[in-house]
Amino acid sequence: MAEKLFERLMYATRWLLAPIYIGLSLTLIALGIKFFQEIFHLLPHVMDVSETDMVLVVLSLIDIALVGGLIVMVMFTSYENFVSRLDIDENSEKLGWLGTLDTNSLKNKVAASxxxxxxxxxxxxxxxxxxxxxxxxxxxVAIHLTFVLSAFAMGILDKLTKKPAH
Incomplete structure (x- = not known):
């Protein structure tokens, strides 16, 4: 009896992760503010700014968008894998990858991002x-190559440890 109660309690603690995922969604708001701050800072000077500076700002915006996508991917996949399945109404839009990423796939996508x-x-x-x-x-360059090699090694390890489907 005590063991069963302990196991239920331990299993219920997964819900302690839910506020963390809500916190991640708040970081999306912060990223959105930074994104538009960059745009509003650039727009009045768009005719005066050099091509190089323009490209640097665009790269920063792309960077922010990639981080935002990464946050969404981690937030939803982790919630589904560790807390609860998302009950999305059949009539509403559903992200194509929802429910398809396990923790290894997520790890590889995070590394690639x-x-x-x-x-x-x-x-x-x-x-x-x-x-x-x-x-x-x-x-x-060394730090970047470390990220590249790490992502590559994780991908290789994932392939080596995956069991073939029968």
């Missing part, structure tokens, strides 16, 4: 390379 975000940061740094010390450039 980190590589994409890191690539954008590295491109921004390269576009401003004349103002950056060469030893710092080397560190940026």
């Amino acid at each position: 980190i590589v994409a975000i890191s690539s954008i940061h590295l491109l921004k740094i390269f576009m401003n390379a004349e103002n950056i010390e060469s030893d710092k450039l080397l560190w940026y």
Whole structure:
């Protein structure tokens, strides 16, 4: 009896994750504010800004969009995998990947997103390379390559450990 009660209580604690996912949704609001702050800062100067600076701002906006997509993916997939299935009405829009990502797939998508975000940061740094010390450039490249190799290794490990479907 006590064991059953303990197991139910332990299982119910998964709901402690729900507020964390709500918190992640609040970070989307913060990202949206930053996104539009960048746009409103750029618009009055769009005719005066150099092409390089324009590209840097656009890369920042893409970066924010990628991070936002990553947050949505982590938030919904983690909620479905660890807390409860989402009951989405059949008549409403449903994201195509909902319910299809397990924790390994999510891990690989997060790793790929980190590589994409890191690539954008590295491109921004390269576009401003004349103002950056060469030893710092080397560190940026090394860190980016670490992300790339980590994502690659995770993908290989996932393939090696996946059981073939029968």
